[in-house]
Amino acid sequence: MKGITTSRMKTIDENCEHLGLKGLQLMENAGAAIAHEVKERIQKGNVLIVAGRGNNGGDAFVAARHLVYDPAITVNIALIGSASGIRTQDSMHNFALLEHCRIEGFIEITDPQQLKATRWLDDADLIVDALLGTGITGKLRETEATVIDLINDSKVPVVAVDVPSGFDPEGGKFDRSVRADITLTFHRMKKGLASDHAKEYTSEVKVINIGVCEDAETYVGKGDIAAFRTRSRDSHKGQHGRMLIIGGGPYSGAPALTAMAALRTGADIVTVAAPANVADIIASFSPNIIVKALSSNILCEKDIDTVAKLIEGHDVVVMGMGLGRDERTKDTVSKIVPLCKKVVVDADGLYGIALPVPEDIEMIITPHAGEFTALGGNGKEDALEFSKKNNVTVLLKGKEDHISNGERVAINHTGNPGMTVGGTGDVLAGITGALFAIAPAMDAACGAAYINGVAGDLAFERWGHGLLATDIIDMITEVMK
Ligand SMILES: NC(=O)C1=CN([C@@H]2O[C@H](COP(=O)(O)OP(=O)(O)OC[C@H]3O[C@@H](n4cnc5c(N)ncnc54)[C@H](O)[C@@H]3O)[C@@H](O)[C@H]2O)[C@H](O)CC1
Numbered sequence: 001m002k003g004i005t006t007s008r009m010k011t012i013d014e015n016c017e018h019l020g021l022k023g024l025q026l027m028e029n030a031g032a033a034i035a036h037e038v039k040e041r042i043q044k045g046n047v048l049i050v051a052g053r054g055n056n057g058g059d060a061f062v063a064a065r066h067l068v069y070d071p072a073i074t075v076n077i078a079l080i081g082s083a084s085g086i087r088t089q090d091s092m093h094n095f096a097l098l099e100h101c102r103i104e105g106f107i108e109i110t111d112p113q114q115l116k117a118t119r120w121l122d123d124a125d126l127i128v129d130a131l132l133g134t135g136i137t138g139k140l141r142e143t144e145a146t147v148i149d150l151i152n153d154s155k156v157p158v159v160a161v162d163v164p165s166g167f168d169p170e171g172g173k174f175d176r177s178v179r180a181d182i183t184l185t186f187h188r189m190k191k192g193l194a195s196d197h198a199k200e201y202t203s204e205v206k207v208i209n210i211g212v213c214e215d216a217e218t219y220v221g222k223g224d225i226a227a228f229r230t231r232s233r234d235s236h237k238g239q240h241g242r243m244l245i246i247g248g249g250p251y252s253g254a255p256a257l258t259a260m261a262a263l264r265t266g267a268d269i270v271t272v273a274a275p276a277n278v279a280d281i282i283a284s285f286s287p288n289i290i291v292k293a294l295s296s297n298i299l300c301e302k303d304i305d306t307v308a309k310l311i312e313g314h315d316v317v318v319m320g321m322g323l324g325r326d327e328r329t330k331d332t333v334s335k336i337v338p339l340c341k342k343v344v345v346d347a348d349g350l351y352g353i354a355l356p357v358p359e360d361i362e363m364i365i366t367p368h369a370g371e372f373t374a375l376g377g378n379g380k381e382d383a384l385e386f387s388k389k390n391n392v393t394v395l396l397k398g399k400e401d402h403i404s405n406g407e408r409v410a411i412n413h414t415g416n417p418g419m420t421v422g423g424t425g426d427v428l429a430g431i432t433g434a435l436f437a438i439a440p441a442m443d444a445a446c447g448a449a450y451i452n453g454v455a456g457d458l459a460f461e462r463w464g465h466g467l468l469a470t471d472i473i474d475m476i477t478e479v480m481k
């Protein structure tokens with residue numbers, strides 16, 4: 001079973017919040033499950049909870065409240081750091097409730113020797129490891145590392161909360177980690193726990209349902225763009241994506257819309273390679289767009305060397321809009337795809353690609369229903385199978401967009417009927433390419449569908465059915481705030 005990444009889990013958490021399912025509710029379910037597991041393992045005795053200052057610790061504070069309800073169980077809590085340093089509201093909330101419970105002993109640890117001095121490790125019948133969960137970042141700090149060694153040296157059975165503390169949820173190798181008898185991981189298997197070296201750190205893993213509603217996982221929500229909204233202060237030019245658009249010919253507006261949408265989504269550099277007859281028109285739309293004129297008035301074989309050189313200097317290619325469907329153009333598109341690392345293909349470009357996509361190319365296609373059928377797709381229910389079979393991420397546009405990378409399907413239900421106006425597909429392709437330059441295909445396609453739809457909804461509020469594709473572009477930054 002492939003596990004999910006921490007960022008995917010964060011997205012689900014944020015989508016839960018937006019659906020009205022609070023983190024505190026999820027924490028309560030997580031903590032109750034921990035308490036249940038502890039009781040399965042010891043009917044009576046001493047439980048030592050080793051807690052960190054994040055939500056991993058918060059889960060254990062809930063478990064403590066549930067456990068001490070049973071007079072046969074005593075609970076001692078060792079918190080790494082000070083209670084005033086508890087980092088999250090949910091964890092602090094559950095810590096405060098412990099004032100009203102029969103907790104045997106509580107200590108704030110700044111020096112691991114303090115834990116040794118309590119002898120709680122010697123007297124414990126079971127340890128709940130709630131030091132660190134998916135919030136671990138970078139090299140293990142000294143206090144935590146020594147406490148982990150003390151836990152392992154104690155030989156006391158360990159129930160790990162979400163992931164063994166110190167273990168990398170993403171599957172990398174960290175220097176030290178708790179060795180658990182069982183790990184209770186919440187909602188979905190984590191990528192690291194599905195890796196073959198996980199066995200060294202936990203004898204068993206149980207996936208615990210904590211009541212996440214399905215739509216938080218299936219529907220694309222604000223959580224799906226969280227990663228795109230923050231920017232590190234020390235960003236440098238080009239870090240947020242250099243995009244090459246190959247478009248235009250019979251049409252000139254389409255690639256310009258794609259370019260402006262990409263810039264508004266945050267792409268640093270956008271170059272449009274367009275047939276000579278429309279190059280100046282596209283350049284005239286905005287000084288923000290770099291335009292390279294190709295050889296004639298349609299994309300053709302003679303342009304391949306020029307395009308190949310341009311591809312080298314960009315992170316992602318977006319191809320198709322406004323190209324027209326001349327046989328020479330379709331043939332040239334099929335020859336350009338193998339030169340790309342990451343490519344978004346839309347509109348007329350879809351008539352030139354060969355499926356399945358070669359393994360070494362990451363492709364997102366953004367067809368509407370008719371284009372999907374022309375590619376051999378069989379309606380929105382086929383998105384998962386089609387993407388798996390063809391090694392392509394599909395953003396199938398419709399009243400609800402269906403997005404799949406062959407592993408899962410996401411549904412975007414933002415957007416409105418006003419968006420049938422020409423050019424919205426060009427805008428979507430530009431947003432998709434800008435995100436694809438800095439994120440995996442599925443995250444980029446989901447994020448783009450959401451941003452495009454919400455920007456369209458904001459434009460609808462302002463202009464109703466009279467909204468234009470350029471209005472959607474103007475709303476992109478509003479959505480990404
Ligand atoms: N839907 C869910 O998945 C739920 C998850 N829950 C639990 O939440 C944790 C993740 O919580 P988070 O606050 O993000 O972080 P952690 O508690 O895992 O860790 C942060 C904590 O650890 C310190 N820290 C970070 N890196 C290091 C390091 N290298 N060395 C030492 N210390 C480090 C940091 O300072 C913080 O204090 C998840 O695992 C679940 O257990 C929800 O409660 C339920 C729903």
Ligand SMILES: [K+]
Nearest residue numbers: 129132161165
């Ligand atoms: K843990």
